Amino acid sequence: MTTPLLQIEGVTKAYPGVIANNNVSLTIGRGEVHALLGENGAGKSTLVKMLFGLVTPDAGQMVLDDAPYTPASPEAAREAGVGMVFQHFSLFDALDVAENVALGMSDPPPRRDLAQRIREVSEDYGLPLDPAQIVGDLSAGERQRVEIVRCLLGKPRLLIMDEPTSVLTPQEVDLLFDTLRTLRGEGTSILYISHKLEEIRALCDHATILRHGEVVGQCVPAEESAGRLAELMVGRRLDPPTRPRSAPGAVALEIRDLSLPPPHAFGTALRQVSFSVTSGEVVGIGGVAGNGQDELLSALSGERLSAPGTVTLDGTDLSRKGPEPRRLAGLLAAPEERLGHAAAPDMSLSENTIVSAAGRQGLARRGLIDWGAAKDFAEGIIARFDVRTPGPGTTARALSGGNLQKYVIGREILQDPRVLVVNQPTWGVDAAAAATIRQALLDLAAKGAAVIVISQDLDELMEVSDRFAALTEGRLSPFRPTEGLTVSEIGLMLGGAHDMEAAHAH
Amino acid sequence: MDLSAISPELMVASLMVASTPLLLAALGELVVEKAGVLNLGVEGMMITGAICGFAIAVESGSPVLGFGAAALGGAALSMVFGALVLGLLSNQVATGLALTLFGLGLSSLVGQSYVGIKPPSTPRLDLGPLSDLPFFGRAFFSHDWMVYASLALTVAVWWVLNRTRTGLTLRAIGENHDAAHALGLKVLGYRLAAIAFGGAMAGLGGAYLSLVRVPQWTEGMTAGAGWIALAIVVFASWRAGRILIGAYLFGGLTVLQLNLQAAGVALPVEYLSMSPYLVTILVLVVMSRRKGRSTAAPASLGKPFHAQA
Secondary structure, eight states: OOSOSEEEEEEEEEETTEEEEEEEEEEEOTTOEEEEEOOTTSSHHHHHHHHTTSSOOSEEEEEETTEEOOOSSHHHHHHTTEEEEOSSOOOOTTSBHHHHHHHTSSSOOOHHHHHHHHHHHHHHTTOOOOTTSBGGGSOHHHHHHHHHHHHHHTOOSEEEEESTTTTOOHHHHHHHHHHHHHHHHTTOEEEEEESOHHHHHHHOSEEEEEETTEEEEEEOGGGSOHHHHHHHHHSSOOOOOOOOOOOOOOEEEEEEEEEEOOSSTTOOOEEEEEEEEETTOEEEEEOOTTSSHHHHHHHHHTSSOOOTTSEEETTEEOTTOOHHHHHHHTEEEEOSOTBTTTBOTTSBHHHHHHHHHHHHHTOEETTEEOHHHHHHHHHHHHHHTTOOSSOTTSBGGGSOHHHHHHHHHHHHHTTOOSEEEEESTTTTOOHHHHHHHHHHHHHHHHTTOEEEEEOSOHHHHHHHOSEEEEEETTEEOOOEESTTOOHHHHHHHHTTOHHHHHHHHO | OOGGGOOHHHHHHHHHHHHHHHHHHHHHHHHHHHTTOOOTTHHHHHHHHHHHHHHHHHHHSOHHHHHHHHHHHHHHHHHHHHIIIIISOOOHHHHHHHHHHHHHHHHHHHHGGGTTOOOOOOOBOOOGGGGGSTTHHHHHSSOBHHHHHHHHHHHHHHHHHHHSHHHHHHHHHHHOHHHHHHTTOOHHHHHHHHHHHHHHHHHHHHHHIIIIISOSOOTTTTTTHHHHHHHHHHHTTTOHHHHHHHHHHHHHHHHHHHHHHHHTOSSOHHHHHHHHHHHHHHHHHHHHHSOSGGGOOOTTTTOOOOOOO
8 A cells, every 4th residue: 555644735724813724735654653843833733633623624635545534523533543642631630541541432342341451452552551540640651641542442543642752751752652663563653743853853754844834844854953953943043052151159049958848739748958059050950740840949939938047048048038038139930830820811011020020120119119110121021032022011811921931031030130940941932932041041140140940851951051950759869960961861860769870970 | 305205217207308309409519510510509490490390380280290390490590500601601600699699589579479378299109018117117118209219319310420421421521621622522512411400400409398398388498408409519529429428417407406496405496407507517617628539529610611723
C-alpha cells in the first residue's frame, strides 16, 4: 500500500478577527511519525481539533484511507480510527483508571473485560497501569499513560499527541518514545505536536511547520539543525541569551533549614531546604510539577512565614515578615500562575502595577494612590518589555499569556530588586517572548542582582543558570555548576537520588 | 415525664413517614449535584410540587394522579432554572435562591382556594402477612406505597450512578465538564435531564408532605425541608446510600423530639423543635472539617460551562 494514510488539502478555518488555519495541506504516511511544529497561536490546536471532530473546517478537504474524512464529533473520529492524547489531560480525577478509559470509548466492554484489556495493552506497550487506581493519585506520567491506553484500546490508525512531554521527566520521555516507536513499528501513524525541537529531531520522520496559520515549511527533522527549525518556526533568527560572566559577589539571600508543612491536602512539605545566592548570580531550581515549587516560592515571597533565621537577606532576618516588608527590603517574586496569582485578571495593568509596586516605587502617598505615577510605571514596563497591549488601562485578562508574562516579570525587574525569585517564567510563552524574558533575567543579574529561577523546563535552566539543583518531594539537592552537567545526570537528580549524586560530585 | 408513653413501633413508623419527603428531595438534588449543577431551589420546587399534587389529587380524587402532577410541576419549575443556568449562564446560587422565592410565591397563589380542604387519602400498601408481624408489621410494613417507592428509588439512583454508562457519564460531567466535552459527551443534555429529575423528585417530596404527612395545604408548609434536603446531600458526601441514612437520621430526630414533647420532657419546647436543625449544622461542620476524597464534592459543582468552539 503506497497511498498515504491521511491527506489534508487546503484546509481553512477562520474565527472572528483571525484566520486560525489558512490553506493548510499536509500528508501523513502509514507508520510515519509526523511532527507538527509551531509556536503558540500558530494554528496547531485548531488543525488538531478539526482532525478530531471538535471543529468543522470552513474550506478544504481531508482524506483518510482514500475516503473523504469529515468527522462530526470525537466519537466519529474515534470510529474512523483517529485517537487523541490531549495536552491538558482530559481525565477525571475522582474516577478510577478503568472508568476514565471507558468514558473515552464509544462502546466500552463490561468492567471486568475492560480491566483485563487495560492490563494487556499496558503490558504490551510498556505502560504499567492498575485499572482500579483513582486517577487523582497518579503522577503526570501515569496520567498520560491512561490517556494513551485509552486511545490504544480503540486500535487507532492515527494517534494524535498534543505536547505530550511538557509534564514528563527525561526518563518518562524516554519511556514514552519507546512506546511510540513500538507503535510505529506496528504501522500506526502518529501526529506529534510539539515545540521542543530536540524531541522532534529524535523521534519524527517528517515535520510540517506552521506559522500564523500557514504552512511555512516541510522537512525531515533529522536532516535539519535545531536552529534552522527554530528559525522556520519563529520566522526570524533567535539569538541565544548572552551575558558576561562575572566573579561571584557577596551572599545576597541565604536560606537555612527551611521546613514548612504542606499548605493544603494536595500540597508538598518543604524539608530542610538550604542554599544561598550571591549578587550577580542566576541559580536554577528544577523539578517535576508538584514537588514543592509553589511552596518554595511562597516561602521566599513571604506569603507563608517560616521559622526565624530561615530566610536572611543581606544579613537581615526576613523569615517572619510578609510580602510587603520583603519587597521593601529588595526580595521580589513572580509566581507561576499569571492570572489570579501574579495579576488580578479583571483589573487594569495600572492597578496590577500598584498591587506589587506601590510601596517600593512610592505609588501611594498617605494612603492615596498616585494614579499618574502608576500609569507612568506601567507604561515603562510596556515599553521596556515590548508588551503588546493597547495601554495600561487594559485588563490583565485581555492580554495573551506571553504578553502578560512579560508584563508580570517586567513589573518586578523594573522595581530594581536585590533578589528576584521567578517560578516558571516562560511557561506557555512563545519562543520570542521567552527569549526576551530570559535575556531580561540575565541582564538583571549582570547588574548585580541575585536571581532564582524555578522551572520545569530543563533547557531553560541550562541556558540561564550558573548553578543547578533539583527539588524533589520538597527536598533540594546540592547545587552543581550548570556547565558540563548532562541530561542523564539531571534526570538522576530529579529522580531524587541525592546521596548518590552528592557522592558522585565530590 | 413519662417515657413509657413513647411507643417504639409507632415511632419507627412515623420516622419513615417523616423522612420520606426529605429522602425524595435529597435523592433528586444528589443527581443534580453529581452532574455538577448546584440547584438551591429545592424548597421552591418542593412546595410547588406540594400544591400541584394537592390540587390535582383533590380535583381528580386520585392521589396517584396527584403525585404524577407534583413530579411534573417540580420538573417544570426546574426547567426555568435549567434554561437560565445552562442556556443563559446565569449564576447558579442566585438563580437557585430566586427559584425558591418564586416557588413559594407561586404556590401560595395557586393554593389560595385549597386551604382547609382534606385531600383523598393515600392507601396503605397491602403487604399481606408481613403487616401482621408483631412490631415489624406496624413499624415497617404498614405504610403507603410512596414510602416503599422512595426506598426503591434510592436503590435505583445508586445503581444508575455507580453501575451504568449513563451514571458514569453523569459523574464524569460533574467532575470535569471541559474534559467531558472534549471526549464528546453531551454536557448540557445530561445536565438538563439531571435538573429535570431533581425537580421531579423535589415535587414528589413536596406532594408527600401535603398529601400524606400533614395532610393538608398551608402556605409555606415545607418549612425548610428543601434546605434540609440540600444539607443531607452534603452530609451524605454525595453518596446515595448515605442519603438514606441522612434523611432517616433527620426524620428520626424530628419524630423523637415530637415524642419527647408529648412525653413532657422538662425542656422548653423551642429547644426540642430546634434540635434537628442544630444537629444538622453540627454534622455539616464536622463533615467539612473532615478531609479526603470520600467527602469530596463533584469538582465542577456550581461552575458554569461554556463550550468552546
